[in-house]
Amino acid sequence: MSNLAAAGEEPEILFWVGCAGAFDDRYKRVTRAFVRILEHVGVKYAVLGMEETCTGDPAKRAGNEFLFQMQAMQNITTFEGYGIKKIVTACPHCFNTIKNEYPALGGNYEVIHHSTFLQQLINEGRVGVAGGGEFKGQRITFHDSCYLGRANNIYEAPRDVLATLDADLVEMKRSKANGLCCGAGGAQMWKEPEPGKKDINVERTEEALAALDGNAAALDGLLGVESGNAGATPAPRNGQQRSIIAVSCPFCMTMMSDGVKNKERENNVQVFDLAELIATAEGLNA
Amino acid sequence: MHFSIQNILFLLVAAAGFGLFAWQVRKIRANILVGRDRDMSGNVSERLNKTLLVALGQQKMFKRITPALLHLIVYVGFIVINIEVVEILIDGIFGTHRALSFLGPLYSALVGTNEVLGALVILAVAAFWWRRNVKKVRRFTGPELRMWPRLDANIILYVEVILMVALFTMNAADLKLHQIEGVDLPGAFPISSLLTGLLPDNAAALEILERVGWWAHIVGILCFLNYLPSSKHFHIILAFPNVYYSRLVPQGQFSNVDSITHEVKAMMDPSYQVPAPATNPDGSAMAPTPFGAKDVNDLAWTNLLNAYSCTECGRCTSVCPANITGKLLSPRKIIMDTRDRMEEKYNSPLIFQPNLYGTEAKHAEPEVLDKENHTLLRGYVTPEELWACTTCNACVEACPVNINPLESIVEMRRFLVLEESAAPNSLNVMFSNIENNGAPWAFSPSDRFNWADELYVAAK
Ligand code: SF4
Ligand code: SF4
Numbered sequence: 001m002s003n004l005a006a007a008g009e010e011p012e013i014l015f016w017v018g019c020a021g022a023f024d025d026r027y028k029r030v031t032r033a034f035v036r037i038l039e040h041v042g043v044k045y046a047v048l049g050m051e052e053t054c055t056g057d058p059a060k061r062a063g064n065e066f067l068f069q070m071q072a073m074q075n076i077t078t079f080e081g082y083g084i085k086k087i088v089t090a091c092p093h094c095f096n097t098i099k100n101e102y103p104a105l106g107g108n109y110e111v112i113h114h115s116t117f118l119q120q121l122i123n124e125g126r127v128g129v130a131g132g133g134e135f136k137g138q139r140i141t142f143h144d145s146c147y148l149g150r151a152n153n154i155y156e157a158p159r160d161v162l163a164t165l166d167a168d169l170v171e172m173k174r175s176k177a178n179g180l181c182c183g184a185g186g187a188q189m190w191k192e193p194e195p196g197k198k199d200i201n202v203e204r205t206e207e208a209l210a211a212l213d214g215n216a217a218a219l220d221g222l223l224g225v226e227s228g229n230a231g232a233t234p235a236p237r238n239g240q241q242r243s244i245i246a247v248s249c250p251f252c253m254t255m256m257s258d259g260v261k262n263k264e265r266e267n268n269v270q271v272f273d274l275a276e277l278i279a280t281a282e283g284l285n286a
Numbered sequence: 287m288h289f290s291i292q293n294i295l296f297l298l299v300a301a302a303g304f305g306l307f308a309w310q311v312r313k314i315r316a317n318i319l320v321g322r323d324r325d326m327s328g329n330v331s332e333r334l335n336k337t338l339l340v341a342l343g344q345q346k347m348f349k350r351i352t353p354a355l356l357h358l359i360v361y362v363g364f365i366v367i368n369i370e371v372v373e374i375l376i377d378g379i380f381g382t383h384r385a386l387s388f389l390g391p392l393y394s395a396l397v398g399t400n401e402v403l404g405a406l407v408i409l410a411v412a413a414f415w416w417r418r419n420v421k422k423v424r425r426f427t428g429p430e431l432r433m434w435p436r437l438d439a440n441i442i443l444y445v446e447v448i449l450m451v452a453l454f455t456m457n458a459a460d461l462k463l464h465q466i467e468g469v470d471l472p473g474a475f476p477i478s479s480l481l482t483g484l485l486p487d488n489a490a491a492l493e494i495l496e497r498v499g500w501w502a503h504i505v506g507i508l509c510f511l512n513y514l515p516s517s518k519h520f521h522i523i524l525a526f527p528n529v530y531y532s533r534l535v536p537q538g539q540f541s542n543v544d545s546i547t548h549e550v551k552a553m554m555d556p557s558y559q560v561p562a563p564a565t566n567p568d569g570s571a572m573a574p575t576p577f578g579a580k581d582v583n584d585l586a587w588t589n590l591l592n593a594y595s596c597t598e599c600g601r602c603t604s605v606c607p608a609n610i611t612g613k614l615l616s617p618r619k620i621i622m623d624t625r626d627r628m629e630e631k632y633n634s635p636l637i638f639q640p641n642l643y644g645t646e647a648k649h650a651e652p653e654v655l656d657k658e659n660h661t662l663l664r665g666y667v668t669p670e671e672l673w674a675c676t677t678c679n680a681c682v683e684a685c686p687v688n689i690n691p692l693e694s695i696v697e698m699r700r701f702l703v704l705e706e707s708a709a710p711n712s713l714n715v716m717f718s719n720i721e722n723n724g725a726p727w728a729f730s731p732s733d734r735f736n737w738a739d740e741l742y743v744a745a746k
Contacts, residue, residue: 151538
């Protein structure tokens with residue numbers, strides 16, 4: 001960003017990478033995939049690089065309002081310094097915080113989550129996955145992240161993005177507004193869960209696997225699913241076929257990947273972010 | 287129209303019933319108003335719209351179809367039967383008999399609908415009773431549904447049946463009396479006409495039965511009215527203001543603490559003028575309010591209104607990921623604790639204080655409670671419950687009357703962190719990482735751009 005500013009140029013969008021996007025090895029791949037898409041469609045974008053700092057979301061959810069506001073003010077000062085107007089991010093937590101909580105502190109921006117941004121690119125025909133590329137016919141289920149879905153009512157954008165892949169999309173029993181948390185929000189990411197019967201991400205992964213395998217019987221083993229819930233059950237598959245859990249949040253990514261490992265299904269179930277799926281289908285992840 | 291001792295008696299009973307109710311409502315109102323001020327004015331049309339959809343229209347109930355239909359029967363029955371109550375009041379005051387019968391066919395339709403609904407209500411109540419006591423639907427269990435809430439739920443069902451039986455006794459006796467006398471009784475009685483055979487043929491006995499039914503119905507209603515403030519059934523009234531005053535902002539948006547904003551701004555810009563602290567009406571400085579919430583009066587009044595509107599249905603808890611996976615957290619318990627604590631602290635002199643009975647039995651592990659610190663936090667709600675929350679908003683989404691347990695949870699977390707520095711240690715590590723490295727993990731800010739090292743952008 002500082003380079004662009006020095007050159008007297010203004011970017012169309014600021015790509016907010018987020019701490020997970022910058023430091024988490026797995027999510028760095030998503031950051032790179034998203035940048036490849038941006039380069040591919042020729043959007044003029046900038047990143048803050050070392051000038052970026054945590055939005056304060058985990059501090060706020062944990063109750064540390066003071067630390068949150070310190071972070072928020074610092075970021076708002078940076079945004080104002082560069083005259084930022086439009087921010088795109090791949091993290092629903094950064095998205096929610098900047099979009100909803102910064103305005104009361106004086107920071108007003110157009111904030112877009114990358115799922116909505118990708119949806120727009122697809123609608124405009126700037127990204128078109130001809131025939132779905134390598135995902136054609138593969139079974140994919142989307143895990144709604146709480147801070148995208150319930151927190152901000154974004155349910156259709158990620159599904160629209162997945163629809164372009166021409167894959168076999170299936171829904172979990174609990175989805176959209178009824179989706180089950182991956183277990184990481186509210187600063188849970190940084191602490192051990194309280195004692196209980198099961199970890200939340202394991203429960204959620206079991207549900208995802210039941211949907212991917214078309215195994216309705218497996219739902220009975222879940223703790224919170226009321227039996228006899230309406231909803232079509234996908235055709236059964238043999239557990240050996242490759243299938244995908246799609247996410248659009250770095251915390252969900254970690255939680256669902258851990259869940260898949262816990263269930264020892266890494267050999268045939270993969271967790272991908274929307275940006276990775278699109279970049280791969282477009283042949284950009286060379 | 288003929289005045290009699292009955293009219294005078296009725297007037298006294300009705301005045302006492304309504305007066306007592308008004309007195310109880312004032313106590314509850316005072317309890318709610320100990321909460322922190324929060325400006326909820328404005329957005330009237332949006333709020334009314336929401337009230338129409340969610341409270342009147344039961345929008346969120348329909349996420350679960352079976353209970354929604356059963357509830358709808360009882361709810362519509364309640365509204366229509368209230369028209370009959372109006373007639374009873376008129377008859378009671380003026381000594382008339384079936385005062386609304388001048389409405390003719392409309393009256394017949396009204397009474398007829400009423401009868402059918404009355405019968406359906408009895409069936410629905412039976413189904414509710416079965417779900418609760420025989421099928422034991424999971425969300426009707428749980429440690430917070432201790433003795434009293436369990437009994438309360440059943441009392442409501444029994445009273446509803448008693449009221450319906452009284453209604454049918456009155457109608458059937460009246461009908462038979464008129465049949466014997468060979469006079470036409472205005473109205474249509476699809477159910478009562480089936481019941482007349484069960485009644486004696488003696489006119490005097492029928493007259494007594496009719497009176498007994500009539501009095502039982504209206505006294506029952508007045509008693510029930512005065513029972514409401516002690517019961518989860520108070521939601522039939524408070525659901526409306528509660529939905530009206532619910533949040534209109536996105537669920538993910540948490541409040542920013544204003545006093546902290548001033549402090550932070552002053553830190554970043556020494557010339558920033560912090561507004562003068564609020565003063566009491568007499569000009570003296572107000573006692574400083576703590577950050578977050580330790581006790582009920584630290585919560586906003588809307589959170590307290592929430593507590594009195596809760597139907598204890600457990601929909602929130604049944605979707606809570608923490609609760610589902612066996613953690614101690616139950617959003618319903620947080621809400622019920624808030625109500626119990628209000629009644630304990632402010633000693634709200636309701637007719638009786640059932641919410642305080644069996645408090646001990648409610649908690650799975652009473653030893654974790656700090657009975658010295660008899661406040662909402664630690665006295666009722668333990669930090670372990672609070673830290674289990676993922677702030678996922680599932681409870682907020684699920685609540686049919688738009689209660690927000692999450693807000694109370696976050697307020698109490700704020701107190702733990704900002705006033706007591708009592709966060710779990712790993713969260714303290716996260717805080718200091720953010721402070722020192724600008725990221726919740728222990729990475730150096732100078733590595734923030736490393737992701738780009740491996741970036742290879744395919745040539746276009
Ligand atoms: S927001 Fe907290 S209390 Fe509510 S359902 Fe989610 S985890 Fe449970
Ligand atoms: S808070 Fe709402 S969902 Fe939870 S028990 Fe009370 S009324 Fe039901």
